[in-house]
Amino acid sequence: MRSNLWSFVLVLIFVVSLLVVAIPDIRLLKPGEGDFVREGFRMGLDLQGGTRLVLEADLSQIGDESPDNAMKGAMRVIQDRVNAYGVSEAVIQRKGDKELIVELPGVKNLDEAVNLIGQTAQMEFKEPKRDDSGKIIENEKREVAEWIPAKGILDGKEVALTGSFLKRTNQVVLDPNTNAPVVRFEWDKDGGQLFEQITGRLIGLPLGIFLDGRLVSDPTVNGVIKESGIITGLTLNEARLLAIQLNAGSLPVPLKVVRPKSIGPSLGKDSLQKSLTAGELGFILVLLFMVAYYRFSGVVAGLSLLYYGLLVLAIFKLFPVTLTLAGIAGFIVSLGMAVDANVLVFERMKEELRKGRTLRAAVDRGFSRAWAAVRDSNVTTFIACIILYWFGSRADEPAIMGFAITLFIGVAVSMFSAMVVTRSLLRLVLTTPLRRRASWFKV
Secondary structure (H helix, E strand, O other): OHHHHHHHHHHHHHHHHHHHHHOOEEEOOOOOOOOOEEEOOOEOHHHHOEEEEEEEEOHHHOOOOOHHHHHHHHHHHHHHHHHHHOOOOOEEEEEOOOEEEEEEEOOOOHHHHHHHHHOOOOEEEEEEOEOOOOOEOEOOOOOEOOEEEOEEEEOOEEEEOEHHHEOOOOEEEEOOOOOOEEEEEEEOHHHHHHHHHHHHHOEOOEOEEEEOOEEEEOOEEOOOOOOEEEEOOOOHHHHHHHHHHHHHOOOOOOEEEEEEEEEOOOOHHHHHHHHHHHHHHHHHHHHHHHHHHHOHHHHHHHHHHHHHHHHHHHHHHHOOOOEOHHHHHHHHHHHHHHHHHHHHHHHHHHHHHHOOOOHHHHHHHHHHHHHHHHHHHHHHHHHHHHHHHHHHHHOOOHHHHHHHHHHHHHHHHHHHHHHHHHHHHHHHHOOOHHHHOHHHHOO
16 A cells, blocks of 8 residues: 555656646636746756846944845845846855845846846935025026925824835826826825925925935826826836836835846857757766666666656756756766766675565665665765855856755765665566566666
């Protein structure tokens, strides 16, 4: 009964892995419940190119908030902006106490990426300063000489109107009169009350809309407005970026782009194909060796390795793991580890068969005797992977981190394939007439 259950579980894992690898679009959750969607494998910057930004936070302006919470908040805002922008599989990670690394695969416009990620997006609404007679004070260019915060009364207190009162429903629309792009925004309840008071006293006067201290629009107020408004004077791309930033919220801490870098696909499709071809060729050669040296046991090992490769690729795609050349190298190295575990088991089986044991007894004792060696060798590899990942994160080397992650996953799955899948396949063989041909399982 237990053997049948294990067989069912292994077949189920195989079928699910096959579907994950074969189907381009994997959707595990319904829209609105997390939208966990993966289309194909995640490719790193070296395979498809993109933009890499190193951002430094100014923690002197966070007040009483802890630096750790401020950095986590900044990462959330950046993630929301990147997701809304449509970047697939961006990587956002911390480096040290006050730096963030943002990798945007596929994004080639460096300036646009800097504007999207590095801008604080703190929106302020200001009114022109007026003299005692109510006339706007202008400079020599007949422009507003000074803007002051637009304030209203909320719960008996004077409050400045800022983007913190905006709903996250901002969108880009076309002005029906000019066909120019504008950003339409909506206020929450408190923001609506403030906006109604401010527009009520500024009829016929301009209302300045500032983003990070820069005037982006100064429309003339033609009537009392309460629930919504528009921002004009933007190009279509500027309007789109602004809507994304307002919906994601302003950064809780100012960020300065210290190392922007546009990265081309250093490997490209041709080099990637050559790497995969080398991996396939290596797999075939290993499989031929196993069959030639261990006979039918080698055939079983080959089936186990196919199972292993499919399961690892499914994990890479589903979670997902960023595939770079270093990551592919880690996967191929783990393939060798999977073969090594089978070799240890089969050598123990040969020893038991030479002692005159039955094939069934040789299989059971071979796995039990080999387990300690397989376990210890793989645990030392796990330790090496952890050290590599730590070193890569401290040295800001994603390639080292990618190698460590893929090697760790590959070795963990190789233990499963060697000690569970191979054993289950051999036990299945023992239920057939092949169990009487022990010579097929040794040299």
